[in-house]
Amino acid sequence: MDTRRLQLLLALSRLGSMRAVAEAHHLTTSTVSQQIAALARDAGTDLVEPKGRRVRLTPAGRRLSDHAVTILAAVEAARVDLDPDAEPAGTLRVGGFATGIRVSLLPVLADLADTHPRVDAIVSEYEPVEAFRLLVDDDLDLALVYDYNLAPASLNPALDAVALWSTPWGLGVRADTTHGTTADLSDYADETWIVNSRNTADEAAVRTLAALTGFTPRIAHQIDSLDLVEDLILGGYGVGLLPLNRPTREGVSVLRLADPAVVMTAYAATRRGRESWAPLRVLLDGLCSVTGCAPPHRDWPRPAAADPPASR
Structure with missing residues (x-):
């Protein structure tokens, strides 16, 4: 269903006349009528019925207008969520090894709680093999993983990674x-x-x-x-x-x-292209501000040894 038509139906339920809807949306009354009729065809049922010289919503029209409130709110939330310039908001699913969480993640989450209070995180402990699988399956937004110079990890083509320390x-x-x-x-x-x-x-x-x-x-x-x-x-x-x-x-x-x-090198891995999502972007920026890492990429560079304690 066309969300613009749902907006007009919702406006009709609130304003009570085609003319009032037309004036509110800077349209002609004929255009509003045509759009409501098209929405009725999409829904497969009548949405309005005559009431004297005006129209009113049918029971189906009232139910659809109720749904329109939820649908339009969800569409707006999705638009804001995907807007790279919007205030970051949402829940991040983060998984990784214990020291990566303790040393790299928790300080950043503490800072985000102050700077971006609408960003939440669900944190789970996983070893790299588990975290990579969950990330590929889209069950995680970010994975903190590690490998060794003598046993380098192989990065799935669907993923990007940045070396932390x-x-x-x-x-x-x-x-x-x-x-x-x-x-x-x-x-x-x-x-x-x-x-x-x-x-x-x-x-x-x-x-x-x-x-x-x-x-x-x-x-x-x-x-x-x-x-x-x-x-x-x-x-x-x-x-x-x-x-x-x-x-x-x-x-x-x-x-x-x-x-x-x-x-041993620790990495932050994400699904390719997801780093533009505002909550994930601010988390990655926070990790890189703490560790001095570069933006996400598809290679596995190994920076010089750093100070954070390493444990699994």
Whole structure:
């Protein structure tokens, strides 16, 4: 149904005559009558009936005029929502890994609550594989994800991404088993290895490191929480990758890796072309103002290591 015709029907229900509607909308009475008749054909039922020398809405016309209130309000809301110059308003669905949410997202949302109070956010924790799938399926508006330089993510053609920050990772071991600060991976060829339970990038990075050193890692434990990874290391159950700049509990050391180093990069990913939506645009602008990132693009650049703590 033509929204302009719905506007005229709604005006007729309120003003009571074709002449009054014509004057209010700067039309001729004949034009208003023709538009109401066309709307009746679209609806498949009579919308007006004679009442003396004037007309009145039929029961169907009154019901349609009631619907017109909701329909026209929704159309106006959609217009404002899609207007890049309008005041941002709406609910953002954001998903991502814990540290990305904690370090990059929450400070921006706190600022948006003051600067753009009509922008809300629903936040859920997901590992990159899960977040990418939800983003492609249009179940998220923005995903905070990560990859490693030794296990780069492959960006779906439907998505754009911007790098937020990078941080180096090292090898987590029991402190009483080492005396240096740099790991010689050949010393850990016979160790049991711990990887992430919900993201394959950790295992891919471990296998690449091991292959470059000349051994095949024995992977036995799959753990999501880095605190639990530390528990396993302290218990003597294995070794695993941990961020270098994350404080660890007593008894755990994180050794530097060299040739090659392991660097984790965090990204903000969106569906391609969606960044012009006002609420999403202000969120992306906020993320980039905090991290110094560039506008969204389709590549996966890796900036120099930054300070934010990295954990899954």
